[in-house]
Amino acid sequence: xxxxxxxxxxxxxxxxxxxxxxxxxxxxxxxxxxxxxxxxxxxxxxxxxxxxxxxxxxxxxxxxxxxxxxxxxxxxxxxxxxxxxxxxxxxxxxxxxxxxxxxxxxxxxxxxxxxxxxxxxxxxxxxxxxxxxxxxxxxxxxxxxxxxx
Ligand code: HEM
Numbered sequence: 001x002x003x004x005x006x007x008x009x010x011x012x013x014x015x016x017x018x019x020x021x022x023x024x025x026x027x028x029x030x031x032x033x034x035x036x037x038x039x040x041x042x043x044x045x046x047x048x049x050x051x052x053x054x055x056x057x058x059x060x061x062x063x064x065x066x067x068x069x070x071x072x073x074x075x076x077x078x079x080x081x082x083x084x085x086x087x088x089x090x091x092x093x094x095x096x097x098x099x100x101x102x103x104x105x106x107x108x109x110x111x112x113x114x115x116x117x118x119x120x121x122x123x124x125x126x127x128x129x130x131x132x133x134x135x136x137x138x139x140x141x142x143x144x145x146x147x148x149x
Contacts, residue, residue, distance in 0.1 A: 034087030035134050039127060042083065048121045049078045055117035062113045065104060085138045097145040105149045115139070 039045055053075050056066050066074075083090035094100060115136065122132045 035131060035138075036083060036086040036088030038131050039082075039086060039135070041088065042079075044125065044127075045082050045086075045088075046079055048118075048125050048127070049075055049082065051121040051124060052118050053078065055120060056114065059113060059117055062110050062117075065106070065110065082135070086135065097142045101146045101148070106147050107149050108143070108147050111143050111147050 036045075039048075053071055057063055057071060077092070077094040080090045080092045081094065084092045118139075119132065119136070122135070127135075
């Protein structure tokens, strides 16, 4: 075997975590880093959640639901939840989604309104479509525990 071929395989394996030279395009940073990193880590998640919670509090479709909520605590928990769910170094310290939303009589339309408010914040902070889709793919399945009417 030629030394250059061996070196090529070794260097790529070391740098990209892939064995071989045939598929280096699979090892782009976007493909290998966590959603947390691709979102921009804690500063980006905190900025998006700040804006998102602001949207919730003013959205005529759902603001009544948040009238008595502890918004600073909600913000902290949402940041933890998104950080942990996207592979970041956080632990979610809140209640499970069923317990947290029990008795709130949340409808599918209200759930959709919240997702829409989140998408607006993600757009505002220029989170790319792929990362938006991944994040909504993590949060979307929570609908079954949150919607109760
Ligand atoms: C994917 C969708 C949703 C996620 C990820 C989510 C996440 C959370 C989290 C993490 C908490 C804090 C739980 C705790 O403190 O233990 C919370 C509380 C709450 N959520 Fe949601 N939620 C979602 C949908 C909704 C919807 C659709 C509504 C109403 C329209 C809603 C209204 C509330 C309210 C009022 C609280 C209580 C805040 C407080 O403790 O003062 N949530 N939610």
